Amino acid sequence: MTYRAEAPDQIIVERLGAIDALYHRRSGTTHLVAAPVPQILEALGEGATDVAGLLARLAARFDLDTPDDEAKAALEQRLAELIDLGLVRGER
Amino acid sequence: MSAALLAETLIDPGLVTRFDAPTWTALLTAARAERLLGTIADKLDGLAMPPDVAAILADTRVDARRDRQQALWEIDRAMVALAPLDCPVVLLKGSAFAAAGLLAAQGRAIGDLDILVPRDRLDEVEAALRGAGWEWVKPDPYDEAYYRRWMHELPPLIHVERDRMIDVHHTILPLTARPRPDAAAMIADAMPLANGISVLRIDDMLCHAAAHLIADGDMAGGLRNLWDIHCLLIEHGEDQSFWNGLDARSRHHQLRAPMRRAVRLSHRIFGTEVPKDWLGGGVLDGLFAARLLTRTSWGQEARPFLRLGFYFRSHLLRMPPLMLARHLWTKWRKGYRPIG
Amino acid sequence: MRHQLGLAVGPATFRIGSAWRGPIDALARLYAAYPPIDFARRVPDFTVRLQPVQPWRRFIRSSIFIAGDHMLPDAAPMALEHGLLAAEMGMNLQMALGWRRHVLLHASCVEKDGKALVITGESGSGKSTLAAMLGERGWRLMGDEFALLDPASGMVFAFPRLVSLKNEAIDIATAGITPERIGPRLEGTPKGAIRHLVPNAEAIARMAEPAVPRLLLLPRYGFAEAHRPVEQGEAFVRLTEASTNYIALGEAGFGALVRFVRTVPAVALDYPDSATVLAAVEALWGEVA
Known part of the structure; x- marks a missing residue:
């Protein structure tokens, strides 16, 4: 599956203390999200990619201390949630 | 009736420069009650008006913009949910006007998302939507059985998180109604837009709107439906071939009489330009027009007995009489009343 | 009609x-x-x-x-x-x-020196009674039900309708008030006994004046006195829940609430009785104003 992030100009992110408030223009919906969701969206914003590609982008920016398989599974779960919200599109 | 004032203002917005405050109040109240305030806001954009009116219309534009944005988003969500089925999905009513960028969409309030799918794909469509977060609104077993057996749509589904409804139709009139429009032809001939979305052909949109106005509903809120018809006609009805096609198509769908009446009413109330041979007959048009124009300066519907007449008429059109009696009885026992 | x-x-x-x-x-x-x-x-x-x-x-x-x-x-x-x-x-x-001209918050609101105390909470939190009492004790009552937040300026506008007092709050909040300012006692309404209180002359005369929000209070009635600061994220969620038109306003509403929670401290306050809450509010106000 290839993942594509919603266009950056459709999303406003505002930091509110420990969490981020995210306004999605296209849907008119507000989401309150904690790490790693904003980081995933930002990394995916560089261009569509698959899970391995996204994990590599995240690993380049952050110290990921989990084994690859676990991190991949967790990332796929987050991505599935983001697809349900319409913030990410999955393409087979 | 203030509904007549509303109709006059829609076709001649310049009239408002002479309005005093009570006239404005009557106009805005009637327009809001007929769900045409957004259309009024759009039509009067740029005209001089008192500041209290300008503020109300500015609020209305906020709502119209959001309605449109939400409608487009609901289309997107439904298309994502239904994409794996590879099934034709045709948008209807306000969502279709918005997606196709039609004149009728300007300022129009858009409520639920209405889609048309082939009847033999209904189960798959229902399952896919339920898998994507939509669920039943009606917990009442009588209503649900009634819908499934007799209606032209599934019982409405509401999205569990977004709180938005979708109506899935497999034809455009209830199965109990006498005309039997050819839904398969409507789907087969639909106009494709981008992203797998399609909308009805313009003549089919008009047949649908006319069926909705004349043969289906109790005409509550019918003025807005008639305005849709007017907009579709003025945007597309310039040459004779359009009218010939519309005539043939409405016959094919067994909707010639409702289509003719809708066109005559549009001409009568909104001054739509219509070929002469479309204007004959219509002895009851005055009654229909009166029913469409009952809204008062307080936003109420005057003439309760006329309305009750149309309510019974609407059900008679949709159901054989015995079934009607059973249906009304079940409704009334639960405290439902046609007038309120 | x-x-x-x-x-x-x-x-x-x-x-x-x-x-x-x-x-x-x-x-x-x-x-x-x-x-x-x-x-x-x-x-x-x-x-x-x-x-x-x-x-x-x-x-x-x-x-x-x-x-x-x-x-x-x-x-x-x-x-x-x-x-x-x-x-x-x-x-x-x-x-x-x-209403679309402001973010409509289901909150009561009082003002002093041009600064507003916004009080939000569920039904039964005592926000209406508290605002009514403060309105008779040196504050200007801006509203007991709705506070109107202006997305453009960040100011709060007043909506000082009649104060709606319910059941035991009626005697507490109408003590010492002249009968002309008190409506008939309505018994057996869906919410029990209700009596309306007319805001005082100052609240009505100055109802067009906005105020800068200075403190957001989240009270709970029926608990031992305690207070804690509320994080921006939690305050944001509480305000979206307290707003009837947040979604309708779209991006303007989002911007207004982000600005509000970033600039206005929020405190959750539990209290057992009216004397306690009045003292606690004055003390908290002294810290922020």
Whole structure:
């Protein structure tokens, strides 16, 4: 599956203390999200990619201390949630 | 009736420069009650008006913009949910006007998302939507059985998180109604837009709107439906071939009489330009027009007995009489009343 | 409609029509000090209708159906003797469903020195009673039900309608107030006994003046006294839950609430009785103002 992030100009992110408030223009919906969701969206914003590609982008920016398989599974779960919200599109 | 004032203002917005405050109040109240305030806001954009009116219309534009944005988003969500089925999905009513960028969409309030799918794909469509977060609104077993057996749509589904409804139709009139429009032809001939979305052909949109106005509903809120018809006609009805096609198509769908009446009413109330041979007959048009124009300066519907007449008429059109009696009885026992 | 009245409350104007005289007379008495609306020259923001459940029922069974520009089709009818309450509910409904010029917060609000204390909480938190009491103790009452947050300026605007006091709060909040400012006691309403209180002359005279929000209070009645600061994220969520038009306003609403929670400290306050909460509010205000 290839993942594509919603266009950056459709999303406003505002930091509110420990969490981020995210306004999605296209849907008119507000989401309150904690790490790693904003980081995933930002990394995916560089261009569509698959899970391995996204994990590599995240690993380049952050110290990921989990084994690859676990991190991949967790990332796929987050991505599935983001697809349900319409913030990410999955393409087979 | 203030509904007549509303109709006059829609076709001649310049009239408002002479309005005093009570006239404005009557106009805005009637327009809001007929769900045409957004259309009024759009039509009067740029005209001089008192500041209290300008503020109300500015609020209305906020709502119209959001309605449109939400409608487009609901289309997107439904298309994502239904994409794996590879099934034709045709948008209807306000969502279709918005997606196709039609004149009728300007300022129009858009409520639920209405889609048309082939009847033999209904189960798959229902399952896919339920898998994507939509669920039943009606917990009442009588209503649900009634819908499934007799209606032209599934019982409405509401999205569990977004709180938005979708109506899935497999034809455009209830199965109990006498005309039997050819839904398969409507789907087969639909106009494709981008992203797998399609909308009805313009003549089919008009047949649908006319069926909705004349043969289906109790005409509550019918003025807005008639305005849709007017907009579709003025945007597309310039040459004779359009009218010939519309005539043939409405016959094919067994909707010639409702289509003719809708066109005559549009001409009568909104001054739509219509070929002469479309204007004959219509002895009851005055009654229909009166029913469409009952809204008062307080936003109420005057003439309760006329309305009750149309309510019974609407059900008679949709159901054989015995079934009607059973249906009304079940409704009334639960405290439902046609007038309120 | 047979009887009608025009009212201005804060920035909103209403046209109230009624099939019966009683509710209009009751409103006219309690809103006598508010600016009148002349419909020959003003176009009201909202129309409220108090109408019979069915047209021919006006004489048979006196039940009021609350209707208007914005309505809930399945709202239960109300008894005619509760007509004043029906009119108030009709006006609230128009604001809750139709107001677009501000973020509408289900909150009470009082002001001092141009700064506003915004109080939000669920029904039963005591926000209405607290605002009413502060309004008689050196604060200006801006509203007991709605606070209007302006997305452009970040200021809070007043909506000082009649204060709606319920059950045991009636005696607490009306103590020492002259009878002209107190409405009839309505027994057996869906919320129990209700009595309306007219805001004082200053609250009405200055109802067009906005204030800078300075403190957000989240009270809970019926607990031992305690208070804690509330994080920006939690305050944001509470405000979205307390707003009836947040979604309708879209990006403007989002921007307004982000700005609010970043600039206005929020405190959750538990209290057991009115003396405690009054003292605690003055102490907290002293820290921020």
